[in-house]
Amino acid sequence: MSLLAPLDRNALTHASPSEVRAAVRAGRWTGTTKRMALGYHQANVTIVPERHAFDFMRFCQRNPRAFPLLDVTDPGEPFARLAAPEADLRTDISAYCIYRDGVMVDRVANLRETWRQDHVAFLTGCNLSLDAVMIEARIPFPHLVRESAFPAQYRSNIATRPAGVFHGPMVLSYRAVPAPLLQRVVELTSRYPLCHGGPVHVGDPAAIGIADLAACDWGRPPEPEPGTTPCFFACGITAQAAALASGIPEMITHAPGHLFLTDLPISDRSLG
Amino acid sequence: MSLLAPLDRNALTHASPSEVRAAVRAGRWTGTTKRMALGYHQANVTIVPERHAFDFMRFCQRNPRAFPLLDVTDPGEPFARLAAPEADLRTDISAYCIYRDGVMVDRVANLRETWRQDHVAFLTGCNLSLDAVMIEARIPFPHLVRESAFPAQYRSNIATRPAGVFHGPMVLSYRAVPAPLLQRVVELTSRYPLCHGGPVHVGDPAAIGIADLAACDWGRPPEPEPGTTPCFFACGITAQAAALASGIPEMITHAPGHLFLTDLPISDRSLG
Structure with missing residues (x-):
């Protein structure tokens, strides 16, 4: 397997989360993350400025069906210390959306130029993480x-x-x-x-x-x-619908379908 | 049953949470809340100024065994809109502790004079809420x-x-x-x-x-x-050990053993 060639989804189905993240970081995978690193939590990532972070965290707590919290970063730290301590949230997602004042204004491949010291990232669970369970149960989605x-x-x-x-x-x-x-x-x-x-x-x-x-x-x-x-x-x-509906000055998210691969097995119930 | 006489714990064992809160508010019950309003979540209550609220909420998320979140108030609102919408967090706990700069400085019967517009209250689960389960299973704690x-x-x-x-x-x-x-x-x-x-x-x-x-x-x-x-x-x-260890300027809590009775049945799994 070459270091630079694009990868096929099948090559990443049974890869580890860190292998998927490495492929994304290197630009070898730019697609959606369905059926990848089966058995691990894929996370929605929502980034807001610190002054809106406590509001957003209460929004998650009050809407647990939409926002099951997996990890929340310290302000300015692009690292998910619980969910994937060796990952970099600025580079390890294959596409990001930038919302300003209630409008999606950009879609970017990384946040190297965008991440600020007042940014806080929220990682919340995703039902694509159940692809492994559905495949095992032979549910033909x-x-x-x-x-x-x-x-x-x-x-x-x-x-x-x-x-x-x-x-x-x-x-x-x-x-x-x-x-x-x-x-x-x-x-x-x-x-x-x-x-x-x-x-x-x-x-x-x-x-x-x-x-x-x-x-x-x-x-x-x-x-x-x-x-x-x-x-x-x-x-x-x-979360993205809330950015559009509430017109907040800034929210940065993963692009829909392009989730962040965590190191958390879905079989681990210790988080909630 | 007189409106003013003190109550016996047995009178509150099968009372509703709102009846227990009313007894506390009226000063008819000043003791611990073990074996009360069986089957409902009793909550630890931790109040911090808004500038420390996002830190404390991350502290809860990172330590879910210690701090299973039931509700978080909006700044300045002494009302737990999810957990007990008709209750008043300033009066419905029978004893409160006030910590300042890492020292417990006071124990008070209510927060009528203490509650401020920048206060945020966190409600987290308690194992006394399982008294009902232990009694039913005949566990002789x-x-x-x-x-x-x-x-x-x-x-x-x-x-x-x-x-x-x-x-x-x-x-x-x-x-x-x-x-x-x-x-x-x-x-x-x-x-x-x-x-x-x-x-x-x-x-x-x-x-x-x-x-x-x-x-x-x-x-x-x-x-x-x-x-x-x-x-x-x-x-x-x-939480109180953290107030002592980290020496934060202010934390107000329920007094240990004197928990807040929520309206949430422990059988309701929709919160987590």
């Missing part, structure tokens, strides 16, 4: 079966509990679940509150304000999957 | 059997993970467990991470820096209980 597929995310009509400057709708991630597997998917996901737990809603998308599944706000529109039941899980993109 | 008994707490040699200005030893709460019930106690307590979960240490107290069980730092010294195994659980008094 499209994003695990087809390379071109990726989960779709939607703004729902469920409001988050506000905290300080932060408010906005809960964003939900869609899974089409074959009807005979519905009970199993609910049971398995419910065991992992740090990966958003079980579905927030099962059934009619209109009941939670989603008029058209084809018109997703993030991710990729789902193809129709006959014989499936719609399931919606809380999603960390809720 | 001394504090449940004898009115005069109360658990003993000790500074251990286990360090907390520091955050900002906060550091110090983990404080542990002692239970003498009859040897045949040890497995059952570990199993039951481990189901409740918001009540500190299972024991941090089982066996020789000297292994965690406790030389003499009779010399406890908080609570009441245990009487010798032949045929029991020492079990030590993480304890919210760890």
Whole structure:
């Protein structure tokens, strides 16, 4: 395996989190992180200035389904000392989004020029961390079966509990679940509150304000999957929806789908 | 039952949390809260000025065994909107401790004169919330059997993970467990991470820096209980040990043993 050649997703499926991060840092992997370093927590990363950090941390605590906290950095430190002590949050994610005054203004490949001494990073759990569990249980989610597929995310009509400057709708991630597997998917996901737990809603998308599944706000529109039941899980993109809704001066995040690979096994329950 | 007469603990064992808080507010109950409003979360309450609040919240997140977060107030708001929306944190605890510059300087019956607009209150879980579970399982902990008994707490040699200005030893709460019930106690307590979960240490107290069980730092010294195994659980008094160790300018807490009764049932797992 060359040091410089691009990598295939299959090469990283059973890689360690540090191998995935090294590939990202070296520019050898620039894609989404679905089905990578199976069995470890993938984290949403939300960076805010210190003066908004306590507000954002209360926002997480009040909305634990959307924001199961894995780690919070000290101001100015781009290192997640609990979740991945050897990683660098400025370089180890393959794409970042920059929001200013309620608008997404840029998408960048690293934060080397952007990171400041007053930045605080929040790492929160993601349901892509359950890819390992779904593969083992033979749940045929499209994003695990087809390379071109990726989960779709939607703004729902469920409001988050506000905290300080932060408010906005809960964003939900869609899974089409074959009807005979519905009970199993609910049971398995419910065991992992740090990966958003079980579905927030099962059934009619209109009941939670989603008029058209084809018109997703993030991710990729789902193809129709006959014989499936719609399931919606809380999603960390809720932070980005809050940046848009509340118009705060600055938030920097991972780009949707491009998560940060932590060293925390999903089997470790000591964090919550 | 008179409106003004002092109450007996038995009268509050099966009372609702709001009834216990009303009795405390009216001065009809001034004692500890063991075996009260069975089945609801009793909370450690730690109040710090807003400028230390983000440090303290990271301290909680990094030490989840000691500080399972139940609620965090907005600055200046003495109301726990998630945990007990109708309660007043200034009056609904029967005794408070005031720490300044690393010294406990006062013990007061309410915070009517003390609460400020920059105060933030953190509510964290307590293992007294498991009294209901232990009674149902017929675990004869001394504090449940004898009115005069109360658990003993000790500074251990286990360090907390520091955050900002906060550091110090983990404080542990002692239970003498009859040897045949040890497995059952570990199993039951481990189901409740918001009540500190299972024991941090089982066996020789000297292994965690406790030389003499009779010399406890908080609570009441245990009487010798032949045929029991020492079990030590993480304890919210760890916050008060941090106030003493880190010498921060101000922290206000519930007095050890005098916890805040929330409306959250311990059976509700939606918080974590």
